[in-house]
Amino acid sequence: MSKNIRICLEYDGTRYDGWQKQENTDMTIQGKLEVLLKKMTGENIEIHGSGRTDAGVHAFGQIANFHTSTKMSVDEIMNYMNEYLPKDIAVVNVSEEAPRFHSRLNARKKIYCYRIWNSKVSNVFQHRFLYQLAEELDLEKMREAAEIMTGTHDFKGFCSNKRMKKSSVRTIEKISIEKIENEIQIRFTGDGFLYHMVRILTGTLIEIGMGKRKIETVLEIFEKKDRQLAGYTAPPNGLVLEKVEY
Known part of the structure; x- marks a missing residue:
């Protein structure tokens, strides 16, 4: 059996x-x-x-x-x-x-954490799990932009898959941004994420934190659904899938 x-x-x-x-x-x-x-x-x-x-x-x-x-x-x-x-x-x-349990289809919520090492000096023992960024970031502006990103939206502009035929509407329940000494942690909680979505959201938040783009551009990306308008795709090594809830 x-x-x-x-x-x-x-x-x-x-x-x-x-x-x-x-x-x-x-x-x-x-x-x-x-x-x-x-x-x-x-x-x-x-x-x-x-x-x-x-x-x-x-x-x-x-x-x-x-x-x-x-x-x-x-x-x-x-x-x-x-x-x-x-x-x-x-x-x-x-x-x-139970026989019908499916790890993807039954998942209700996923939590990803993006870790940034905000220092000019490398973290020698953790560098494989951190994205090193020496520039100072305005965390309050990033939090303001994160508020706009939360909720139910069409995230097509934050996805690298141009040929995606399925719905690109997702719900982000929460984005928290915390700094612990030299480490900035951006934590995303949502019902599901598109291809590269967390990393593009992160790149967009970083550009806002660096003063390279305005907070209002988030609304424009949602409106025009154009990947070219969003920020860069943050490197993979800073990202970890923390938890899946059922």
Whole structure:
């Protein structure tokens, strides 16, 4: 009898080509997991993630699920996976779910955090997880712009996928911007995010914080839905998927 297994993952995305498996590379999170699951169960297993993190993006609480006929317990699955996974991927929790549970389709809320190291001096031990930016940022202006970004909007202008045919309307519940010593953390809570959306929102907020663009341009991007009007795509290494809620 098939079981529906849910796992919670952490990974350092530095050396990976993103979550989604691809034909031209074996360096994806999904690819690594599926190779291991076949070795573990003898079955061809497709694993579903809550979202497709980009190349170089990290996860602290990625959720995924897969169906298997294995007789292994959830503890045995967790122990096996952690024994054979690369050291930059870890399974922190395993549970059995109802047959219809789907990690992406059932997700209600996702929380991403973008971390900026606001200093001229590199953070030697954390640099893989931080975007270093020496310029001083006006956090109050950034917070004002973040308020405009929250709510339900068409985020097409903040998406890199020009050919997207599905709805680009999403709801951002909250954007918080905090500075702890030299680190600025921009935390996005929403029901879902488009391709590069968090990184483009971040780049736009950074440009506002640097005085390179006015707060009002956010409204213009929503109105005209033109990616060219938005800010740059912030580098992937500062971004982490913190939590998925169901």
